Amino acid sequence: MPRGKVCRCNYGGRFANAVLPKEAIEEVLRGKSSIFIGYTSEPHLRKRIRLIDSRVDSSRPRPHRLAICVSPIMQLAAWVLLPRFFEASSYVSFVKMWILHGATKFYAMVQSMTSEFDAMLRIYENDPTIDIERIPWGMLPTDEDVDSENNPNNQIIGAEQTLSLNDCLLRSRSSAEYVATVDYDEIFVVRNNSTLLELLDSFNSDDSDTSAFVFRSSFVFYDVKMNLSTSDQTPFIRHPSDLSFYPLRNVSLENEIYPTGSRTKVILRPEMTKSVGVHMPRDMEDEKYKTVVVDPAVALIFHLRLVDNPLGFRNNSLPNYELNKYIAQWEKQYRERIDAETKRMEKEKVRGNRITVANKEWPNRSHQTAQDMQNCASKYYLADETCTAYAKCFPNITAVRMDEWIFGESTTVVL
Known part of the structure; x- marks a missing residue:
């Protein structure tokens, strides 16, 4: 921004x-x-x-090769995005000695989400091969009767994304060799025959002082139509078992590749990095450490939003089939995951009021919530002398009542 x-x-x-x-x-x-x-x-x-002790112990290897720092979960209902995020992260990052689990540590900053998003996140939390750490990232505490003008949450950009990424960067120092700062709607596509980790390792073998890897991005567009196997059907899905990756075989990739520093994302070696911005690294622990901008011909971020971004250009895009090489494996992994979760619930006789795979139908407010949020954020973005604070947009989300949000605990210390 x-x-x-x-x-x-x-x-x-x-x-x-x-x-x-x-x-x-x-x-x-x-x-x-x-x-x-x-x-x-x-x-x-x-x-x-x-x-929190995040010091690096040089006497032992870190438990994870690749950790993922995700922007705060904020006003999110889009549970249909989570499988794309997790399956893609685990597959494109895998190392041959592991079985499809390159990214094994995920930090999830929780500000606000719906019960169905929470339910999908729990499915992945039940996977013993990955570690998802929920970090409370609640809103700033206020008096109950505070008005909008004096509410500090209405004067903060996007749940303070930059601060959250740096918090995550510091936490990951003792646990991971690499840490990626990403959003839920982004997929790293490696365009040569290597995996993501192999690509990162190759840069390090050439120069061990490389501390940050910057990846450029383009928007991806897909059609949304009911009962058409070539289109994206996420607005119509009512259960996790209905979700499929096959519609991603036919997408359009924007011709523009955004310049370095604009919509780029970063993978870092955390022990070498002091601070990071949303789109670029900031300060390193030593002046000798270097940043590499990855050639888009080698790897590119595919930005798959639920609703078209007004800054993207659908009319300036061409058909792209690069995701095809991943889809069969994503589909297989995901089917196995849903089957395992179903069997786990049957075996453990899980009961309760929370949404689970045992529910025949899930609410799907993904697209409506995303569209409402985008409309609201765009309004404040274009307005003069107005802070584009997403907290202002809660009343504008028509699909979710205020009492339906699950809020992360506020860990703010007020003096």
């Missing part, structure tokens, strides 16, 4: 550095002491904060 649009908002995330004695850190991590934050002028109002 252009900087001028961001500057119309009153609040934004910031980082602070503090130097603590090693002995004090160990005491806190062992639970024998606590760490507090507060104002020196009001020490009686200090608040306890949690200390």
Whole structure:
């Protein structure tokens, strides 16, 4: 988003550095002491904060080769997107010695989602071969009677996406060799015969000081029609078992490849990186560390939105069949996953009021919610002197009542 649009908002995330004695850190991590934050002028109002140990232990390998940092789950109902995200991430990233599980760690920042999105996320959480860590990313706490003008959540861009990605980057330091910063509607397509991890490793073998890999992107378009095998039918799906990857055989790829820094996404070596933006790396731990912009002829991000982005150009696109090489495997993985989840529920006799695969029909508010959000965000984006805060758009989402949202816990410390 252009900087001028961001500057119309009153609040934004910031980082602070503090130097603590090693002995004090160990005491806190062992639970024998606590760490507090507060104002020196009001020490009686200090608040306890949690200390997370993400230091790299060079004596042991990290448990994951590739971790995924996803932009905050914010006003999301699009459960039909999750299989594309997870199956694609695991397949295009696989290493031969593993079985289709290159990306094995996922960080999910949770601000707000519907019950059906939560249900689909739980299906993947039940897979023992991947690790999904939900991180509470709730809205800023306010008084119940706060008006819209004084609500700080209405003065923040998109759940503070940049701050969330940097939070995730720091968490991943001790757990992964590489960390990708992506959205749920993006697929990395490797265009040569290597896998994504093999591609990253090849860059590192050429230069071990490469710390960031920037991937350019293009929008992908598909037709939405009922009862047509060549079209995308996600608006009409009423159960996870109905979802198929085969409609992605026939898509159109925008002719434009966006320039570096615009709609690009980044894969990082986290221990070398101090901070990252949404589309580009920012600061490295050492000046010698380098950034590589990957040639789009080698790898490109396919941006598959549920609804057309007004900045994309459907009329300037051509048929593309590059996803075909993945589809059969995605379909196989997904069918096995749904079958396994069904059998697990039958075996464990899972009961409760939450939506599961045992429900004959799921709500599908994916497209309507996405369209309402885009219309609302575009309105604020184009308005003068108005912050494009997505929190303002809750009343504009007609398909989901306010009491139907599942909100992430607020972990904000208010002084």
